[in-house]
Every structure is written in structure tokens, then in C-alpha cells.
Amino acid sequence: xxxxxxxxxxxxxxxxxxxxxxxxxxxxxxxxxxxxxxxxxxxxxxxxxxxxxxxxxxxxxxxxxxxxxxxxxxxxxxxxxxxxxxxxxxxxxxxxxxxxxxxxxxxxxxxxxxxxxxxxxxxxxxxxxxxxxxxxxxxxxxxxxxxxxxxxxxxxxxxxxxxxxxxxxxxxxxxxxxxxxxxxxxxxxxxxxxxxxxxxxxxxxxxxxxxxxxxxxxxxxxxxxxxxxxxxxxxxxxxxxxxxxxxxxxxxxxxxxxxxxxxxxxxxxxxxxxxxxxxxxxxxxxxxxxxxxxxxxxxxxxxxxxxxxxxxxxxxxxxxxxxxxxxxxxxxxxxxxxxxxxxx
Numbered sequence: 001x002x003x004x005x006x007x008x009x010x011x012x013x014x015x016x017x018x019x020x021x022x023x024x025x026x027x028x029x030x031x032x033x034x035x036x037x038x039x040x041x042x043x044x045x046x047x048x049x050x051x052x053x054x055x056x057x058x059x060x061x062x063x064x065x066x067x068x069x070x071x072x073x074x075x076x077x078x079x080x081x082x083x084x085x086x087x088x089x090x091x092x093x094x095x096x097x098x099x100x101x102x103x104x105x106x107x108x109x110x111x112x113x114x115x116x117x118x119x120x121x122x123x124x125x126x127x128x129x130x131x132x133x134x135x136x137x138x139x140x141x142x143x144x145x146x147x148x149x150x151x152x153x154x155x156x157x158x159x160x161x162x163x164x165x166x167x168x169x170x171x172x173x174x175x176x177x178x179x180x181x182x183x184x185x186x187x188x189x190x191x192x193x194x195x196x197x198x199x200x201x202x203x204x205x206x207x208x209x210x211x212x213x214x215x216x217x218x219x220x221x222x223x224x225x226x227x228x229x230x231x232x233x234x235x236x237x238x239x240x241x242x243x244x245x246x247x248x249x250x251x252x253x254x255x256x257x258x259x260x261x262x263x264x265x266x267x268x269x270x271x272x273x274x275x276x277x278x279x280x281x282x283x284x285x286x287x288x289x290x291x292x293x294x295x296x297x298x299x300x301x302x303x304x305x306x307x308x309x310x311x312x313x314x315x316x317x318x319x320x321x322x323x324x325x326x327x328x329x330x331x332x333x334x335x336x337x338x339x340x341x342x343x344x
Contacts, residue, residue, distance in 0.1 A: 057070060070092060
């Protein structure tokens with residue numbers, strides 16, 4: 001699943017993609033009976049989806065390693081060249097011509113991991129009235145096993161986390177095209193102080209899961225998002241001792257989530273979207289009690305979605321444009337079911 005302001009995307013068991021919300025950029029299709037969702041025409045055999053911004057582009061990663069995209073094509077990644085002044089919405093999913101044998105996409109669509117463990121990236125800006133942009137292979141790193149969903153923004157640099165097949169952590173910074181050294185160069189740095197990891201996610205802070213299922217944290221902590229019981233920033237990675245057996249983490253600017261191997265969901269940091277509606281900014285991980293069997297979480301700017309083991313999808317947040325897919329509009333700060341949707 002993936003979530004942005006105005007729409008949400010999910011992959012069903014048959015490889016089709018469905019969307020709901022009032023601002024889906026392109027990708028129209030038949031309505032799904034009993035839900036607020038519709039099928040995204042032209043996407044089959046999907047394994048993952050990415051909603052990048054409120055207007056797109058949106059992407060689907062297919063089982064053969066190809067990537068299709070639709071929505072706002074001004075980034076140039078959809079392979080479409082627009083005449084000056086022309087509409088820039090790609091309504092029907094296009095194959096992204098630069099990518100093949102891909103196994104993971106970042107949440108922004110700028111970074112992709114291929115089956116050989118190599119990383120590919122797109123520049124941030126492009127003049128698509130002249131030509132489509134070209135993906136480039138990132139030098140200085142290989143045998144990558146996993147990349148982070150989002151990047152931690154530094155001035156003029158979008159810095160992703162990557163974990164190699166040995167469990168070592170790396171930072172991969174993609175430069176904006178408006179600064180030297182330019183869009184075709186990445187800054188790759190080995191990260192020290194971390195144990196062997198299976199995954200890492202970063203915003204203003206980083207959370208990582210080690211190979212034994214323990215959670216480690218580092219960085220900003222003004223809302224208690226590190227989960228160590230304090231609000232003090234940390235410059236070195238530290239292990240959280242209050243949770244274990246974790247398989248997945250997700251982060252934002254001032255909040256954190258973790259999913260255990262048994263499907264328990266924990267949240268900490270800022271209270272607004274903690275899923276408990278208790279108005280308490282927790283600086284240690286606390287259980288979200290109203291959902292269980294959680295398999296996946298999607299984090300948007302103002303909303304959250306989780307997929308449970310029975311295939312149902314639940315969400316909470318502002319729901320300003322129907323992101324929660326509920327029968328009635330309005331915000332909910334505790335999980336409510338996305339009406340009628342089951343993606344098993």
C-alpha cells in the first residue's frame with residue numbers, strides 16, 4: 001500500500017491495483033462494488049505501489065521487474081515528452097523505460113533497487129518539454145538488499161538508507177539538479193555504529209531493525225520519536241529495550257511506528273496520528289490496541305493505513321479528501337475500516 005494527500009493505492013492478491021480518494025491523478029477504472037475504490041486500468045501482476053505526491057506520479061512494480069507509472073509526468077520519469085503549455089497528466093499507466101528487473105522502489109520513486117543489488121536513480125528536476133530524463137546507476141555501492149521508503153532531507157540532498165546483503169548500513173544522498181555536483185551524482189557513505197541490520201527508515205531521525213528483530217534509533221527526538229523515554233537528540237545509534245521481535249518500522253518527521261512478528265502495532269512520538277487518540281506524546285513505544293494482525297503500514301502526510309492478516313485495511317487521520325475510504329467523510333484519530341476493501 002501507499003498513501004498521499006488525496007488518494008491511496010493498494011495491491012490485491014490477483015496483482016491488480018485499486019485506488020480511493022478524491023484526487024487520484026489518472027489511472028481511472030471500474031468501481032469496486034461496495035467500496036469507495038476503483039481499479040487502476042492497465043496495471044496487472046503488481047507487487048508493490050508507490051504514491052509520490054498529491055498529483056503523482058504514481059508507480060506500480062510488476063512481478064517481471066518492470067515499473068509502470070501514471071499521473072503528473074512533469075518529472076520526466078514516465079518517458080513522456082510534453083509540448084510547451086500542454087497538459088502533463090499521464091492518464092494511462094506507461095512503462096517507465098529506464099527501469100528493468102527492479103525489486104524495490106523508494107516512496108518518492110527517485111531510487112530503485114534491481115535484482116543484482118544495484119541502485120538506480122532519477123534526477124529531481126527535468127525539462128520534459130525537451131526530452132525525458134535518464135536514470136543513472138549509482139556508483140560506489142553494490143549488493144544492496146533493501147532501501148528505505150523515504151529520504152531524510154538535508155539541504156539540497158535527499159538521503160536514503162540502504163542495507164547491503166551483509167547487513168551493513170549505507171547513506172545514499174541524491175543531489176538536487178540545481179546544485180553542484182548535479183543530478184547524475186550520488187553521495188554514498190558507510191554508516192558506523194549500527195549493528196547488522198535488516199532494514200532502516202529515516203526522516204529527521206532513523207529507526208532500524210537488526211537481524212535479531214531489535215529496534216535501534218538515532219537522530220532528532222523533540223517529540224520523543226526515538227522511543228528511549230527522553231526528548232534528547234542522539235548522535236549515536238541506541239537500542240530500544242522496551243520492544244523486540246520487530247519485523248518492520250516506519251517514520252516521519254516527529255513520529256515512529258513498529259510492527260512485531262505477531263502483528264502488534266506500536267507507535268510513539270507526536271500524538272496526533274498515534275492511532276490511540278489519547279493526546280499523549282509518548283516517548284516510549286505504546287501499543288495501538290484497536291488493530292491486531294498488522295502486516296503492513298502506509299504513512300501519508302495526514303493519514304495512516306494498515307493492512308491486517310485477514311486482508312482488511314484500516315486507517316486513521318484527517319481524511320480530508322477521502323484517503324480513509326470510509327462511507328462517511330470526516331477525520332478519525334483511531335483506526336476505522338476502509339469500507340468494503342479486502343486485498344487478500
